[in-house]
Amino acid sequence: MKPSRPASPLLPHVSVSETASLKRDEEFWFEDGNLILVAGDVEFRVYQGPLIAHSPVFNDMLSLPQPAEDSGRRTRHGESSCPIIPLTDSPEDLRHFLRVFVSSSSGKIIRSGQHDPTFHEVSACVRLGHKYQVDGLVQRYVDLLRKYYADNFDAWYRSTLVRPPSFQAVHSIAVVNLARLTNTPSMLPTALMDCCTLGPEIVDGLVREDGTRETLPLDDLGRCFVGRAKMAQASARIAHLMFRPPVSAACRQPACCQRVLQRLLNELGNARDDVISCVDWYASWMVYVDGRDEDRELCMRCYKMLEGERPKKLQREVWMILPAMMGVTVDGWGVKAKEA
Ligand SMILES: [Zn+2]
Numbered sequence: 010m011k012p013s014r015p016a017s018p019l020l021p022h023v024s025v026s027e028t029a030s031l032k033r034d035e036e037f038w039f040e041d042g043n044l045i046l047v048a049g050d051v052e053f054r055v056y057q058g059p060l061i062a063h064s065p066v067f068n069d070m071l072s073l074p075q076p077a078e079d080s081g082r083r084t085r086h087g088e089s090s091c092p093i094i095p096l097t098d099s100p101e102d103l104r105h106f107l108r109v110f111v112s113s114s115s116g117k118i119i120r121s122g123q124h125d126p127t128f129h130e131v132s133a134c135v136r137l138g139h140k141y142q143v144d145g146l147v148q149r150y151v152d153l154l155r156k157y158y159a160d161n162f163d164a165w166y167r168s169t170l171v172r173p174p175s176f177q178a179v180h181s182i183a184v185v186n187l188a189r190l191t192n193t194p195s196m197l198p199t200a201l202m203d204c205c206t207l208g209p210e211i212v213d214g215l216v217r218e219d220g221t222r223e224t225l226p227l228d229d230l231g232r233c234f235v236g237r238a239k240m241a242q243a244s245a246r247i248a249h250l251m252f253r254p255p256v257s258a259a260c261r262q263p264a265c266c267q268r269v270l271q272r273l274l275n276e277l278g279n280a281r282d283d284v285i286s287c288v289d290w291y292a293s294w295m296v297y298v299d300g301r302d303e304d305r306e307l308c309m310r311c312y313k314m315l316e317g318e319r320p321k322k323l324q325r326e327v328w329m330i331l332p333a334m335m336g337v338t339v340d341g342w343g344v345k346a347k348e349a
Contacts, residue, residue: 034100037107044071045093046107049219051100054091059110064141070094098137099219105133109146125173126153128180129218135187151191158184158203160195160342162328166321171203171291178203179215182225194339201229201335205237206288232336237288239334243327244290248277250323251294257310266311269302276301291324 034053042054060067071092096103108130126134131150138146157172158181159165172181181203188196204211204225211233214224225233252274256266277285284297298307298315305312327334329343 034104036104043091045091046103047093047095048098048100048103051103053100053103053107055107055110057092060141063110063143063145066141098140099217099221101129101218102133102137105130106137106141109134109143125175126150128173128176128183131173132180132183132187132217135191139190147191151187151193151196154184154187155193155196158188158196158199160198160339162325162343165199165328166324171199178206179210182207182211182214183223185225185229186223194337195342197337198331198335198339198342201232201236201337202240202331204229205233205240205335207233236335240288240290241286243334244288244292245286247290247320247323247327248285249274251315251319252277257308257314259310261308261310266307269306270311273298273301290327294320 031047031050031052034051037053037055039054039056042056044055044057044060046053046055057067057071061071071094098106131154135147135150138144138150153173156164157168157170157176159168172178172184176184181200184196184200185204188194188200211225211230214222216222224230252270254267254270256263256270260266280297293316295316298312307315332339332342
């Protein structure tokens with residue numbers, strides 16, 4: 010049989026001379042693998058089965074009629090049945106993607122257990138999963154992101170984290186882009202909101218593992234410019250409503266607590282600007298309260314009110330208009346009662 014490799018309009022032609030400096034990947038080079046993927050200057054020798062089972066794109070690439078003109082390239086490793094597919098992905102991205110399938114000769118995706126993925130893993134798996142149409146993989150990572158970039162106020166309020174624990178704020182730039190790539194607009198308000206907390210790096214973006222830089226599109230950058238001001242305004246509004254009467258309905262010493270609330274309200278004039286109009290309008294007020302009620306004159310009920318129910322009510326009001334603050338539209342925002 011004449012050796013050949015599959016042709017595909019997706020695949021650039023790779024000549025033997027172009028592949029002279031290729032190196033084998035240390036993690037993915039199985040001697041009995043039956044497919045060689047080339048990403049950048051790295052070759053990955055893996056198994057076709059799992060990729061064909063989960064990716065219609067790989068299935069198509071590997072089932073197309075095979076031209077004979079690349080026989081030299083094809084037999085470079087001495088195999089007569091090992092197609093070589095050059096990809097436009099980076100080796101770093103492809104490695105994350107392949108880890109999902111490794112050792113999976115049955116075709117079953119093995120990485121299904123609980124783990125705390127890095128940003129780079131999430132980003133690569135969503136982007137390559139989308140490109141190669143591995144829908145289950147994309148959905149799994151999008152579901153993980155949606156736990157943090159939530160569209161349900163109660164779920165979002167309960168969480169002490171505004172992004173996955175291994176993520177930095179700058180990674181929310183990529184989450185905005187992933188939300189658009191996967192058509193998941195429900196993640197946009199919170200992802201854009203996190204971008205609004207960034208400094209100058211909001212323009213510079215983030216550096217991927219392969220050294221390329223990812224930034225916000227200009228229209229989203231504009232949304233953040235407006236959104237950041239609206240977040241500071243929301244903070245200022247919450248500041249001026251937090252300590253207004255009445256005291257807690259269960260207050261045991263209304264006169265005393267009323268006096269303390271009034272003091273907390275008056276003291277706002279002396280507080281730093283970044284307390285009153287901080288960008289993160291969802292930040293707790295308890296450091297401010299503790300610093301101005303050191304003797305704890307507030308009764309426990311009123312203290313709990315300032316810690317919980319009152320900011321929750323005020324934050325919910327902001328949450329309801331968050332998409333508008335961020336300049337996006339999300340169908341059903343705030344009306345869903347579903348649990349995350
Ligand atoms: Zn009280």
